[in-house]
Amino acid sequence: MRNENILKYGILNGEVVDSDKIEEVLKTNKVKVYDVLRLVNSKPLYFENHLDRLNRSIELIGYEDRYYENDFKKDIEKLVVKSGRTNNNIKTTYFEEDQPIKVLYMVKSTYPKEDKYSEGYKTILMYEERENPNAKVLNEERRKIVNEILKDVGADEAIFLTENKVVLEGSRSNLFFVKGEKIITSPDERVLLGTTRQKILEICEKNNISVLKREIMLDELNFFDAAFVTGTSIDIMPINRIDTIRFSTNNKVVKKLTGLYNKDKLEYLKNYKRA
Incomplete structure (x- = not known):
């Protein structure tokens, strides 16, 4: 540290x-x-x-x-x-x-400015997979390597990919795709169970937004309408590209979900009880 x-x-x-x-x-x-x-x-x-x-x-x-x-x-x-x-x-x-x-x-804490949410994240693919994805364990060497690569290529986040071309999650975020009115994300057992991810899934269930958890293959990324990542500091961040594959950052499902999430945040903070 x-x-x-x-x-x-x-x-x-x-x-x-x-x-x-x-x-x-x-x-x-x-x-x-x-x-x-x-x-x-x-x-x-x-x-x-x-x-x-x-x-x-x-x-x-x-x-x-x-x-x-x-x-x-x-x-x-x-x-x-x-x-x-x-x-x-x-x-x-x-x-x-x-x-x-x-x-x-x-x-040190940095939070994206409003224009970044309009612009979206530039992401890259990286062959990497967590050994025990459900346990959040420090791996300082991997974090250092990822940060150096992101800096070198001018990207915001790295998307982990298995040797079998299964797209998993971000290096420090969870990954979602949108097709039509449906949201697609990796199965729970394959990824880190992020707090923001969990909250997004709860909000989707409450608001009848369809979510499908399944393996996502590299060769189907062009099939999706939009993509976004979630995390503690970024909340819901649209993706504008994964390597050379481009996505819309103005998707109506992502915008709806962002509004619902922001409303949930305010409600939670209003009702939070101190020790």
Whole structure:
């Protein structure tokens, strides 16, 4: 996490400690489960969904402890009060040595401007597949390689592709396609179960928007009307191209879903209860 923590301190097992201590703790070679939450006006967006995903990842790795709702909320609030930052991303990391280790700190956060949503993301294909896709585990080497490639080619995101030409997900986002009135996305067992993805699926079910989960092959990408990715910092981001395949960023289904999602966000934040 070198240079990742933007503050001079963070939270370690419920206590405020300096950033050097956190950096030292995170040097372990133990498998690390992590998640990134987005603060909106000091409230962690979709907190319960993030909590569930963290604990599911911990269970999949085989660790024994878990995150507890009230303690986790208190740690977030402690960091918000001390830093004064109310709109920022918070990263939490978990692993077990002699005892469970829970670390929390703020990271550099950038959110797309409005014109980016009109323009859409330029994405590239990359042969890559997560070993245990349902567990959100740190892989710093892969992240470094992906970031370098994206910078070199001037792309916004990389879309993972298997050796059998199955299109899966983004390197840090979930992937959806649109055909007519229907949304198509990868099966749950093949991808990281992102919090925003989960919320999109819930919204679709509530609003009778048809969703089909199935394998998506590379040679059928030209078949789709639109594509978009979802994530904590980007919400719903239209894709304008995957390699040389172009998509509309003005699709009515994507626009409808974006409106429903934004409405859901506001409602959630209005009703959020602090620790």
